[in-house]
Amino acid sequence: MKTLIVYSSQSENTKKLADTIYEGMEGETDIFPVDEAPSSQGYDLTAVGFWLMAGKPDPKTSEYLAKTGKGDRLFLFATHGAAAGSDHVKNATNHAISLTNEADIAGIFTCQGEVNPKVLEKVKQKPEPPVWIADADQAVGHPNEDDFSALKQVITQLK
Numbered sequence: 001m002k003t004l005i006v007y008s009s010q011s012e013n014t015k016k017l018a019d020t021i022y023e024g025m026e027g028e029t030d031i032f033p034v035d036e037a038p039s040s041q042g043y044d045l046t047a048v049g050f051w052l053m054a055g056k057p058d059p060k061t062s063e064y065l066a067k068t069g070k071g072d073r074l075f076l077f078a079t080h081g082a083a084a085g086s087d088h089v090k091n092a093t094n095h096a097i098s099l100t101n102e103a104d105i106a107g108i109f110t111c112q113g114e115v116n117p118k119v120l121e122k123v124k125q126k127p128e129p130p131v132w133i134a135d136a137d138q139a140v141g142h143p144n145e146d147d148f149s150a151l152k153q154v155i156t157q158l159k
């Protein structure tokens with residue numbers, strides 16, 4: 001199986017998931033930050049990783065996802081300040097899928113990712129802080145070893 005891993009990461013959380021996938025995949029695997037990533041054409045599986053920004057995949061990844069479509073087999077992975085399994089995360093992953101123009105979604109993995117403390121303080125001070133901020137204190141230290149193990153479990157099912 002030939003796999004492409006494409007990721008976007010400002011503060012390394014999502015990159016850590018991308019590196020975990022890279023280590024865990026069997027067969028030929030290429031890995032690129034989204035800025036330098038080729039198209040998914042010619043790959044059996046493309047793992048696309050993003051961080052949540054304003055309730056959506058970050059803009060660069062959104063652009064990449066919009067270029068995928070039928071015939072592409074995608075594995076989506078993401079980090080976020082919001083709690084895992086929250087409506088906020090579900091809505092964001094559904095949005096990511098809607099951007100793909102009916103690609104085949106082979107799987108999804110998300111977990112919390114520690115929020116840049118400066119950003120966190122700033123956002124907390126907004127008159128109406130976004131809903132995800134309530135969970136962000138629990139994101140400290142994530143992604144952690146448990147997150148990496150859970151991700152490794154998920155990707156073994158992709159082979």
Ligand SMILES: Cc1cc2nc3c(=O)[nH]c(=O)nc-3n(C[C@H](O)[C@H](O)[C@H](O)COP(=O)(O)O)c2cc1C
Binds near residue numbers: 051115119
């Ligand atoms: C500008 C900005 C906006 C963010 N917006 C959200 C958001 O809407 N929902 C959320 O759950 N987390 C949000 N976060 C938290 C990040 O998604 C989270 O910390 C993520 O793990 C960062 O990934 P990275 O280290 O790969 O850049 C935001 C962070 C920043 C810096």
